[in-house]
Amino acid sequence: MLKDYWLYIVLALLIIVPLAIYAGMLMSRLKKQTAAQAIAEQEKQASLKQHDTKILKSVVIIVRAMKEEQCDLSEGCWRLSVLLDSLKLSSELESLFPSVYQLYNAIKHMPILEERKKLAKQERMKLDFERMKLEATLKPKIQQDVNELHQYANERLSVISV
Numbered sequence: 001m002l003k004d005y006w007l008y009i010v011l012a013l014l015i016i017v018p019l020a021i022y023a024g025m026l027m028s029r030l031k032k033q034t035a036a037q038a039i040a041e042q043e044k045q046a047s048l049k050q051h052d053t054k055i056l057k058s059v060v061i062i063v064r065a066m067k068e069e070q071c072d073l074s075e076g077c078w079r080l081s082v083l084l085d086s087l088k089l090s091s092e093l094e095s096l097f098p099s100v101y102q103l104y105n106a107i108k109h110m111p112i113l114e115e116r117k118k119l120a121k122q123e124r125m126k127l128d129f130e131r132m133k134l135e136a137t138l139k140p141k142i143q144q145d146v147n148e149l150h151q152y153a154n155e156r157l158s159v160i161s162v
Helices: 002-067 073-085 098-107 113-118 121-160
Strands: none
Touching: 002 073, 002 121, 073 098, 073 121, 098 121
16 A cells, blocks of 8 residues: 555656656746847837937927028928838827928929929929918918927937937
8 A cells, every 4th residue: 555655656756747847948938038028129119219319310400400491391391291200109290290291291292303303394383382382371380380399309309318
């Protein structure tokens, strides 16, 4: 009878010990995998911060140029809209700066660079007139958006750099 108990204990150990070793190996793998995922997430966030910092610095430059009238409203709104849409850590910017996006959406169909040069002079003048009317109509609201965008970009830069 005592031999039977020893036999059961030995059999139990033969089953439990390998299972315990296997469980330990799985736990070790899980710990390594979790650590690797945490590092990957940190690297991703750092990369996104670096990207957004570069974009926001460009936004500040364009906003300053628009405020100093070194860049016309259409070009500035076009550039700002494209830059703001490429931000990774911010969203809903179209609702924060509606006039910038409104002008961009109104002129984005207009040809630029080589395509514009291919147009007849009358067609270019017609598009320029349309663009200038839009700029004149939206100028006060765009200037307000530009001021707010300047503040927003500087605040985001200070938050990201922390």
